[in-house]
Amino acid sequence: MPQLGDATRGRILFGGDYNPEQWPEETWHEDVRLMKEAGVNSVTLGVFSWAKLEPRPGVREFGWLDRLMDLMHENGVGVVLATPTSAPPPWMGRLHPETLPRDEDGRTEWWGSRQHFSHSSATYRRYAAAITEDLAARYGGHPALTMWHINNEYCTFDYGDEAAATFRRWLQDRYETVEALNKAWGTAFWSQGYDGWHEILPPRHAHYMKNPTHVLDFRRFTSDMLLECYLAERDIVRRHTPDIPVTSNFMPMWVGQDAWRWAAEEDVVSVDIYPDPRDPLGAQSAALVQDMTRSQAAGGPWMLMEQAAGPVNWRGVNHPKPRGLNRLWSLQAVARGADAVCYFQWRQSRQGAEKFHSGMVSHAGERGRTFQEIRQLGAELAQIGSEVTDSRIVQDIAILHDWNSWWAGAQDGRLSSEVDYPQVLRAWHRALWEANLTTGFAHPEHDLSAYRLVVVPQLYLLTDAAIDNLIAYVRGGGTLVCGFLTGVADEDDRVRPGGMDERLRELFGIRTLHEWWPLDAGDTVECEGFRGTLWSEEIEAEDAVTEAVYKGGELDGLPAVLRKGNARYLSTLPEPPALRALLADVADCAGVRPVLDAIPAGVEAVRRGELLFLLNHGRDEVTVEVPGTHRDLLTGRPVTGSVRLERHGVAVLAP
Numbered sequence: 001m002p003q004l005g006d007a008t009r010g011r012i013l014f015g016g017d018y019n020p021e022q023w024p025e026e027t028w029h030e031d032v033r034l035m036k037e038a039g040v041n042s043v044t045l046g047v048f049s050w051a052k053l054e055p056r057p058g059v060r061e062f063g064w065l066d067r068l069m070d071l072m073h074e075n076g077v078g079v080v081l082a083t084p085t086s087a088p089p090p091w092m093g094r095l096h097p098e099t100l101p102r103d104e105d106g107r108t109e110w111w112g113s114r115q116h117f118s119h120s121s122a123t124y125r126r127y128a129a130a131i132t133e134d135l136a137a138r139y140g141g142h143p144a145l146t147m148w149h150i151n152n153e154y155c156t157f158d159y160g161d162e163a164a165a166t167f168r169r170w171l172q173d174r175y176e177t178v179e180a181l182n183k184a185w186g187t188a189f190w191s192q193g194y195d196g197w198h199e200i201l202p203p204r205h206a207h208y209m210k211n212p213t214h215v216l217d218f219r220r221f222t223s224d225m226l227l228e229c230y231l232a233e234r235d236i237v238r239r240h241t242p243d244i245p246v247t248s249n250f251m252p253m254w255v256g257q258d259a260w261r262w263a264a265e266e267d268v269v270s271v272d273i274y275p276d277p278r279d280p281l282g283a284q285s286a287a288l289v290q291d292m293t294r295s296q297a298a299g300g301p302w303m304l305m306e307q308a309a310g311p312v313n314w315r316g317v318n319h320p321k322p323r324g325l326n327r328l329w330s331l332q333a334v335a336r337g338a339d340a341v342c343y344f345q346w347r348q349s350r351q352g353a354e355k356f357h358s359g360m361v362s363h364a365g366e367r368g369r370t371f372q373e374i375r376q377l378g379a380e381l382a383q384i385g386s387e388v389t390d391s392r393i394v395q396d397i398a399i400l401h402d403w404n405s406w407w408a409g410a411q412d413g414r415l416s417s418e419v420d421y422p423q424v425l426r427a428w429h430r431a432l433w434e435a436n437l438t439t440g441f442a443h444p445e446h447d448l449s450a451y452r453l454v455v456v457p458q459l460y461l462l463t464d465a466a467i468d469n470l471i472a473y474v475r476g477g478g479t480l481v482c483g484f485l486t487g488v489a490d491e492d493d494r495v496r497p498g499g500m501d502e503r504l505r506e507l508f509g510i511r512t513l514h515e516w517w518p519l520d521a522g523d524t525v526e527c528e529g530f531r532g533t534l535w536s537e538e539i540e541a542e543d544a545v546t547e548a549v550y551k552g553g554e555l556d557g558l559p560a561v562l563r564k565g566n567a568r569y570l571s572t573l574p575e576p577p578a579l580r581a582l583l584a585d586v587a588d589c590a591g592v593r594p595v596l597d598a599i600p601a602g603v604e605a606v607r608r609g610e611l612l613f614l615l616n617h618g619r620d621e622v623t624v625e626v627p628g629t630h631r632d633l634l635t636g637r638p639v640t641g642s643v644r645l646e647r648h649g650v651a652v653l654a655p
Contacts, residue, residue: 002245004268004301005390007078007146008339011041012385014378015077016343016360017306018043020068021052023347028068031347032075034366039378042078043346044305045069046135047152048114050084054131056091062138073144080247081139082149083233085128087114092127099124102160105205113353118158119225120166125232132233136240147268148237149305150248154226155256159202163225168197170221184492185213212411213493219407223258231265249305252289253422255410258403260443263296272306272344275329277321281430283604283617286329288429290336292401295441299392301339304330309343309370310358318356323369324648327377328615331650334381335606335613339389341381384633384652391609395440396452396592399429402444402459402466408493409460409485416518419534421458424483427573428457431580436594436605437587448473452590455583456482461489467503474507479566479590481583482508483573484535485516509544509564513537517555525572526551527560532572536560539571599624603645612653616645630655 007013015035020028035043045068046053053061072079093100093111099121101109109116117124139145175181178194187193192211194200203210203218234246245267250259252273263269271293275282293302309326311318330341348359362370406421432439432455440451444466448454454473459466467487474480487504489495498505499513515538517525524531528548536550541559547568548561561582562569574582584594595605595612602618611633614624623642630639630653643651 002243002267004245004303004339006243006245007042007080007268008301008385008389010386010389012334012338012381012389013042013078013303013340013342014038014381015040015042015346016044017047017345018045019048019345019347019349020045021049021064022349022351025064025067027347028071031361032071032077034361034371035077035346036075037366038360038371038375039382040077040346040360042080042146042340042342043072044080044082044149044342045072046084047082047149048084048087050087050131051089053084053135054089057095057127060134065139069139069142069144073142077144078146079142079144080147080149081135081145083128083132083135083151083237085117085131085150085229085233086152086154088117088124088127092124096121096123098160098162099127100160101156101158101163103157104159104203106159115153115156117156118160118163119156119222119229120158120160120163122162125229128229129232129236132236136237140237140240140244145241145244148234148241148244148246150230150233150237150246153249153251153272154230155251155254156226157222157256159204164201166225167202167218167221168200170224171200171217172197174217185211185217186492186494187211209412212408212413215411216404216408216493219256220258220404222256223261223403226257227262227265230262234265247303247305250293253292255403255406259292259296260403268303269293269297270303270305270340273304273333274306274308274312276315277311277319277325281426283329283332283615284430284433285426286332287336287433287604288426290333290338291395291399291429291439292441294337294393295395295398297337299395299440300337301390302337303340303342304333304338305340305342306344307333307342308358309360309374310362311356312358313354313356320358322648323373326370326373327380328617328648328650330377331380331613331652332604332615334384334388335604335608335615337393337608341377380634387633387654388608388611388652391611393438393606393608395438396590397432397437397439397587398442398448398451398454399425399432399439400444400454400456400459401425401441402461404491405459405461408489409458411493415516416535418521419458419485419518424458424534424573427576427579428455428483428583430576431583432587433604434576434580435584435587436596436599437584437592438595438606445469448478449476451478452592453479453481453587456480456486458483459486461491461493462487462501462504463491467501471503471507474565474567477566479586480507481568481586482570484537484571507564507567508569509541509562510539510569511542512540514540524575525553525555527572527574530574530578532560532574534573535571537571596624596626610655614643614645614651614653616647616649619647621646621649624651626653628655
C-alpha cells in the first residue's frame with residue numbers, strides 16, 4: 001500500500017492549495033518564481049475546479065490543467081491532484097435538483113457556496129465518478145503527480161427524500177427487522193413504534209426532543225454515506241494509479257465523521273488546523289489535533305493539509321498571526337509527526353467568499369511580512385527534512401476517544417448542557433500537554449497493551465467489547481484513569497442498570513452510583529486538595545481507596561476520587577493545575593516520565609525519533625536546561641547544557 005513517504009521522498013512536503021484558475025495565465029509563471037524562492041515543493045490543484053473542468057454536462061476542458069501540470073513538473077513542484085467533487089457546478093443543481101441537500105427543516109441548500117451535494121444522490125455520485133475517472137485516466141501517468149486528494153472537508157448532512165430512502169436501507173442492513181429497530185430505539189416511549197420501514201424518516205424538525213437513538217443512528221449513517229462517496233472515488237484513482245497515495249482532509253475534531261473508520265481507508269491521514277492566534281491555549285488545541293491525527297495514522301507520519309499563514313475570515317474577529325507564530329505552529333506540527341506542512345492557500349484570493357482568508361502570498365505580495373516568513377520556514381524545513389521524515393514518536397499514554405460516544409452524549413435531553421465533550425477532552429489533554437507528557441489517542445476497542453497509562457476523559461457510551469477491553473487492560477497491569485459520566489449507556493444509548501455498567505463499577509470500587517450532580521456554569525465544588533468543575537456524583541465506595549472526598553454541601557465526605565488497584569475514577573473535573581498534578585503523579589507511578597524534567601512554563605518539549613524539539617509558546621525569552629551536548633539543526637550551532645529561546649522561538653536538537 002502506498003504511503004506518505006512515497007510522496008515526500010525524504011523531504012518535508014511544503015506548499016498549499018493552489019487555485020490558478022482564479023488568475024490570468026501570466027500570473028502562473030510569477031507564482032512559480034515565488035514558489036522556488038519559498039522552497040515550495042508541493043501544491044494541491046483542482047480542489048474547487050469542477051465548473052472549470054466540466055462547464056457543461058459531459059464537456060471536458062483539461063487544456064488549462066495540462067499546462068499547469070507540465071509547468072509544475074518543469075519547475076520541480078509535485079502535485080497533489082484533487083477530485084473537484086466538493087463543489088458541483090451550478091448546472092448540476094439546476095438540471096438535477098435532487099442532488100442538492102436539504103436541512104432538517106426541509107430547506108434546500110442551493111448552489112452558490114460549496115459542499116452543496118447530497119451524499120445519497122445517485123445522480124451526484126454518477127457525475128462525481130465520471131469526472132474522477134477522466135482525471136485519473138488523463139493524469140495518472142503524469143510525472144508531476146505525487147498524491148490524490150479526494151473531495152475536500154467532507155461535512156454534508158442531508159435530510160431529503162433520497163437520503164431518507166438510503167437511510168432506511170442502511171437501517172435494514174443494521175437491524176434486519178423493524179422489531180429489532182423498535183427495540184434498539186426504545187420506541188415504546190412516546191408512542192413511536194414503527195410498523196414498517198416506509199414509516200421511518202431522517203430526524204427532521206420535530207415539536208420537541210427527538211428520539212436520541214434515532215439521531216445517533218442518523219449520525220452513524222451520515223458518516224458512512226460520506227465515506228461511501230470517498231471510497232467510490234478512491235477506488236477509481238487507485239485502479240489507475242495503485243502506487244500513488246490517496247487522502248482526504250479531515251476538519252479538526254469535527255463531529256460529523258467517525259475518523260477512526262475513515263483513517264483506516266486512507267493511505268495518508270491529513271487534517272486542517274486553524275487555532276486562533278489570540279487563544280492562549282491555541283498551541284494546546286493544535287497539539288491535541290496533531291496527536292489525534294498521528295494516532296489515526298497508526299503512529300506514523302501525517303499531513304498538515306491546511307493551516308493559515310495569517311488571519312482566517314470566518315471568526316467574529318479575525319486576527320493576524322504575530323511575527324514568528326506561523327513558524328512556531330508549523331514546526332510544532334513537524335515535532336508531533338507531520339511530514340507535510342501545507343496551507344490554504346498559495347495566493348490570497350482577490351474575489352469570492354474567502355478573499356480575506358490569508359495566503360502564503362498575501363495581498364501585500366512578495367514584500368509582505370507573510371511571504372518573507374514563508375520563505376524562512378521553507379528554507380528551514382528543507383534543512384531538517386532528511387533528518388526528521390519517517391521518524392516516529394514514542395507515546396506511552398493513550399487518551400481514549402470515540403465519535404459514537406460523542407454523538408450519543410450530545411443529545412438534547414442530557415443532564416447538563418454545560419458538559420461539552422470536546423471541552424472535557426481538551427481539559428484532560430491540556431493537563432498532559434502542560435506536564436510535557438507525550439500523548440496519543442486510541443479507540444476504546446483498540447489493543448491498549450502497549451500503553452503504560454490509559455486515560456478516559458469521558459465515554460458516555462461504551463460497547464460491551466470496549467468495557468471488556470478496559471478491564472483486560474487493567475488486569476494485565478495497565479494503569480487506567482477515568483473521568484465522570486463514563487460507561488452510562490450501551491451502543492443503543494440504553495442506560496445501563498445502576499447508571500454505570502456493573503463491570504466498571506466493580507473495576508473502580510463503586511458499590512452504588514446514587515445520583516449525578518451537575519454544576520451550574522461557573523460553579524465549583526470543594527474537594528480535598530482541589531476544586532472540581534462541571535460535574536459531581538453521589539457515589540458509595542466498596543473495596544476502594546478514597547483518594548479525595550467532597551467537602552461541604554450535599555456530597556460532604558463522599559468520594560470524589562477513587563482508586564482500586566491500578567484503576568482510578570474521578571467523579572468531577574478538577575481545575576487545570578489539580579488535574580495536571582494528578583495525571584503527572586499517576587504517570588510517574590506508571591513509569592512514564594516527561595520529555596524533560598524541568599522546563600519553563602509555556603515551553604513544549606517533544607521527542608521525535610532522535611530529535612528533541614523545544615518550542616516556546618510563552619511571551620518571554622527563556623532558557624531551557626538540556627543535559628548533554630546537541631546540535632541545533634535550525635542554526636547549525638552546538639548546544640551544551642542549555643538553549644536560549646526567544647518569544648515564539650524553536651530549537652531542533654540532534655544528539
